Amino acid sequence: MKPLVKDALIAKLTTLADDEVILAHRNSEWVGHGPILEEDIALANITQDELGHAILWYGLRKELDGSDPDRLAFFRDAYEYRCCELVELPKGDWAFTMLRQYLFDLYESLWLEAAQQSTYPPLAGAAQKIIREERFHLQHTRAWVERLGLGTEESNRRLQQALDFQWGYAQQLFVPIPGEELLVAEGIVPDLVPLKARWLEQASRHLQNAGLKLPINPGYQPTSREQHTEHLWSLLAEMQSTARWDPEAKVW
Amino acid sequence: MTALPTAEQVWEALARIPDPEIPVVSVVEMGIVRDVQVEGPKATITMTPTFSGCPALHLIREQLEKTARSLGFADVEVKTVLSPPWSTDWITPEAKERLRQYGIAPPKPAHEGSGLIQIETNPTPCPRCGSLDTRLTNAFGPTLCKALYVCHSCKEPFESFKSV
Structure with missing residues (x-):
């Protein structure tokens, strides 16, 4: 693999893993606080799956540069993280969390579906593995969008509010990272342009069927994964505190 | 030696x-x-x-x-190794029967190549009484590999292995 391509792939794998870790940590804040026990369990499962996906992506990076996934997750500061801003946002209410998870799951499913054909066999293999788990997530969060959107006036209002706030942030999922065009040219990762079109089409249809209005003004759209919201700092402070306090505490 | x-x-x-x-x-x-x-x-x-x-x-x-x-x-x-991805189809028939006796509905054959959204067409039989009158209560269960069901005949809740 050419050095430039390898660097781009390491960077891309980092973004994939970082998105999953941060989203998983956000969702884990619901553990013990879910609206009903079944949903508490369901979201904890989804969260655990996302963490599993992060382990696979960091694992692929390790094969390329020998980096330690634990060091990456627990010893990087916010400015070194390459997650998108959508996953950093505080969990909000249940509608906010379910909508974010739906928008992310749809993106992730479409990305994985295409990535199964990657010319880089380890990435294709990971995509084939992860998509089997992701299916259950999308099915679940799709149903929640429908349930809240068509539920009561209150649930529809809350979901609409979440959509108005998140729509612009979600667009960042389709902003390529620097050097990503090299990976696309080699067939290592899917091109985000056609994926975005499919995502927009499917998300718009489902959201509108659920009684929601697509925001006319998409609002703030982050473009660089080198910039983060203030929320990432406090999230990491909590997530990393044990590891930084006792770096050898690996077995529990 | x-x-x-x-x-x-x-x-x-x-x-x-x-x-x-x-x-x-x-x-x-x-x-x-x-x-x-x-x-x-x-x-x-x-x-x-x-x-x-x-x-x-x-x-x-x-x-x-x-x-x-x-x-x-x-x-x-x-x-x-990740490839080929693990499938519940690899669980041996004897093990599937033991799962059932243990109270976990064994996985049904996984459907390869189907879309992102799957609709369950065949009912999941209750591992205790065998009734087909069962209902999915949660697609997620106490472990990542299982879903939660309830049987309307014997009124018992049960776990079912997800098909992947």
């Missing part, structure tokens, strides 16, 4: 390691152990994760290694 066991004997020993979360089936019956190679004093065991975030994976890996060492191998390597 006694001769080291053959690959078949290693397989036999590994087949006695129970799945940490579902102890009525072994890690071999679950399809987690994919390959065993014996070369001189070295045993190489290849495993594949069930669900990528399954917390039992560390324990399984440890037990595979420990078991091979207890057979006398000085050098044991446990490798993890």
Whole structure:
């Protein structure tokens, strides 16, 4: 693999893993606080799956540069993280969390579906593995969008509010990272342009069927994964505190 | 000095390691152990994760290694492969029956190549009374690999293995 391509792939794998870790940590804040026990369990499962996906992506990076996934997750500061801003946002209410998870799951499913054909066999293999788990997530969060959107006036209002706030942030999922065009040219990762079109089409249809209005003004759209919201700092402070306090505490 | 066991004997020993979360089936019956190679004093065991975030994976890996060492191998390597991805179709028929007796509805055949959204067409029979009058109560259960159901006939809740 050419050095430039390898660097781009390491960077891309980092973004994939970082998105999953941060989203998983956000969702884990619901553990013990879910609206009903079944949903508490369901979201904890989804969260655990996302963490599993992060382990696979960091694992692929390790094969390329020998980096330690634990060091990456627990010893990087916010400015070194390459997650998108959508996953950093505080969990909000249940509608906010379910909508974010739906928008992310749809993106992730479409990305994985295409990535199964990657010319880089380890990435294709990971995509084939992860998509089997992701299916259950999308099915679940799709149903929640429908349930809240068509539920009561209150649930529809809350979901609409979440959509108005998140729509612009979600667009960042389709902003390529620097050097990503090299990976696309080699067939290592899917091109985000056609994926975005499919995502927009499917998300718009489902959201509108659920009684929601697509925001006319998409609002703030982050473009660089080198910039983060203030929320990432406090999230990491909590997530990393044990590891930084006792770096050898690996077995529990 | 006694001769080291053959690959078949290693397989036999590994087949006695129970799945940490579902102890009525072994890690071999679950399809987690994919390959065993014996070369001189070295045993190489290849495993594949069930669900990528399954917390039992560390324990399984440890037990595979420990078991091979207890057979006398000085050098044991446990490798993890992702391809081909683990499927519940790999769980042996005997193990599926034991799951049912244990109270977990065994997985149905996984449907390859179907879309992102799957609709369950066949009912999941209750592992206790066999009734088909059952209902999914939660697509997610106490472990990543299971879903929750309730049986309308015997009124019992039960777990069902997801088909992947």
